[in-house]
Amino acid sequence: MAAFSDPLEQHLKTFSGTVPVLELENCVLLPESVLTLRITAAADCQLIAEALAADALVAVSLKRTSYDPRTNKNASAEIESVCLASIVAPCQLESGDYSLLLQGICRAKSVTLQNSDRPYRTAILELKPDFYVDQPVIQREHRQFELLQQYASIFLEQANDPIYYHMLQREITLGKLCDILAGTINLEPVLSQLILQEHDVDLRSDLLLSFLKAKLREQQRNPFAGARSLEFSRN
Known part of the structure; x- marks a missing residue:
């Protein structure tokens, strides 16, 4: 769909x-x-x-x-x-x-x-446009929570951002959430291009979640490296 x-x-x-x-x-x-x-x-x-x-x-x-x-x-x-x-x-x-x-x-x-x-x-x-399979293999609401949780664990400065809090409270599609989060991270162009190419939202969320998990593991191994993201768009 x-x-x-x-x-x-x-x-x-x-x-x-x-x-x-x-x-x-x-x-x-x-x-x-x-x-x-x-x-x-x-x-x-x-x-x-x-x-x-x-x-x-x-x-x-x-x-x-x-x-x-x-x-x-x-x-x-x-x-x-x-x-x-x-x-x-x-x-x-x-x-x-x-x-x-x-x-x-x-x-x-x-x-x-x-x-x-x-x-x-x-x-x-x-x-x-964003494509959603009729019978998903993931639970989309849970996937949204996973993405936000992983994101906040890495980019701690965003956890207190009122826009981030607003995103937790409002209704937002999984596809839009993936793009908003990915757009605030300084991703390598190759990964950004893969996310751009994927109009199947569930698969796009897989890509982003895999990156966030890998980034969190890297940060836990080297906690002083720090990770910064761009600010959320105010538009």
């Missing part, structure tokens, strides 16, 4: 299915996360300007390179899983650079990359 949330439906009212692709190095944007960016490259500034003139939506991809022996150059690898994002609070500076926020909206699969005369790529996206 897959379904969009109401806020997502609002974002997608003007979505045509075709968006520019903003590639970021060593950074993966997840749904429910907010990323602060300073855009300086000329091609990326053009991408942002043209996206703002349309519906302010972009596909955010982890930039990967693959060596092409025929041209002796590094060519960007084919994009598979991306995050559809909304450009929030854009500000163009005197230099022409952009300062902005990216709000992650939904997972998506890049179906086709369209060649054009633009200095950036565009893609036709197939949206991948």
